[in-house]
Amino acid sequence: MKRSKINYLIDKAHSLAETFRVYLPDFAFLTVEDWQQQNCDEWREVLDLQLGWDITDFGRGDFNQMGLTLLTLRNGSLRHVGYSKPYAEKMLQIQQYQQTPWHFHMYKMEDIVNRGGGDLCMQFVWSTPDGDFDRQKRVEVSVDGRRRCIKPGETLVLKPGQGVCLPPQLYHRFWAEKTFVLGWEISMINDDQHDNHFLEPGGRFPAVEEDTPAKWLLCSEYARLR
Template sequence: MKRSEVNEIIAESDVFIRSHGYILPPFAYWSPDTMKARVAGDSAMIRDHMLGWDITDYGQGKFRDLGLFLFTVRNGSATNVRRGMGMLYAEKIMISGENQISPMHRHNFKTEDIINKGGGVLVLELFKADSKGEIDETAAVRVRTDGTWRDLPAGGLLRLAPGESVTLEPDTWHAFWGEGGRVLIGEVSNVNDDRTDNIFQDQIGRFSSITEDQPPRHLLVSDYDSWLG
C-alpha cells in the first residue's frame, strides 16, 4: 500500500468512527515525532503492546476488496497471561467496508466477541476446526450470539445487525465483510497477539508493505519496529 492511501484511510475512518459516537484515545492523534518521544518516556506500552492504527491489505494490494481497518485501544501481554493477573484483555475498533473481505482465519489462543457497533450488516462465514486445526467442511457450527446459541451448517453465513454480537472461540474459522454499507465493529477479547496468533486459510500476510510516497499522518502498529526501535 502507498502511504498516501494509508493516510487517506486514517482520515476517512476517523470521521466514520466519530459519526457513531466512538472517540479514539488521545494517542491516536500523536504525530510520528510525538509518538517517538513519548514511547521513549512514559508511553512505552503503546509500542510494546501494539496499540494504535492498523490498516491491512493482507499483503495483496487490493485493500478495498480484501482488507480491514483496525485500531487497538488496549491490550495485555503474554507476561500477564503467564502470571494469571494484570491486563488479560484487549479491545479493538474496526471497520469493514461493503463486500470488503477479511479472509478466512482462526486463532490458537484468542477468544473474541465481535460486535456490530453500527452501519450495515456484518456477515460472517463460519466453519469449525477439525482435530488438526484445519477447516472441517462437514461439521455444524454452534456459536453464541449475545448469550444465545445459534446453529449453522458448515460454511453458514451469520448476519449481525447493529447491536448484535457473536463469541468466536479459537476453534472457529471465520471470514467477514460488510453488507449494505460499511460496518463499525467492536472486538473484545483476551490478550491479542497479531504477530503469531492469526492462522489464515491461504498463504497471506497479516500486515501491509508500505511504499513511502508521502510522510505518515500517524504511525501504524506495523511501523513501530522500524520507526520507533
C-alpha cells in the same frame, strides 16, 4: 500498500469514528511529528503492546476488496513482563463489501460486535487438526447469549447492536453488507504475531510503499521510535 493510502485511511477512520460519536484515546491522534516530541517511556505500554492504528490488506494487494481498518485500544501480553491485563479491545472499520479472509486463532476467544451501520455478515467452519476445513461438523456459537447452530459456511447476519462469541480454532470470515459497518472486538489477549492462522497464505501487516511522507505510524512501525 502505498503510504498515501494509509494516511488517507486513518484520516477517514477518524472522521467515521466522529460520525458514530465514538471517542478515541489520545494515542489515536498522535502524528509521526507528535510522536517525535513525546517521552516514549511514558507511552511504553502503547509501544510494547502495539496499541494504535492497524491498516491491513492481508497481503492481497487490494484493500478495497480484502482489507480492514483496526484500532487496538487495549491489550495484555504473555511475553512482556508487567502487562497482566487478560483482555483486549479493538475498533474495526469495515468498508462496504470489504472482506476479511478465512482465519482462526489458536488460543484467543473473542466477541465480534456490530456497533452500527449496515449488516455484518459472517461465516464459520471448524478447523481440522492440520488446519483445513472440517465441513461435516456443525457450528455452535452464542449470539448475545442465544445459542445458534448453523451449517459450516452458512452466513450469519449480525444487525447493528448484535454480537457473536467465537471460540478458538473456529475459522471465520466477515464482510460489510450494503454499507459501512463499525465493528468492535472484545477478546482474550491478542497476539497477531503468533496466534493467527489463515487458510490461504498472505500477510497480517502490509508491505508499505513510501510514495509520500508518513503522517501516521502504524502500530507495527513503532520500532522507528526506539
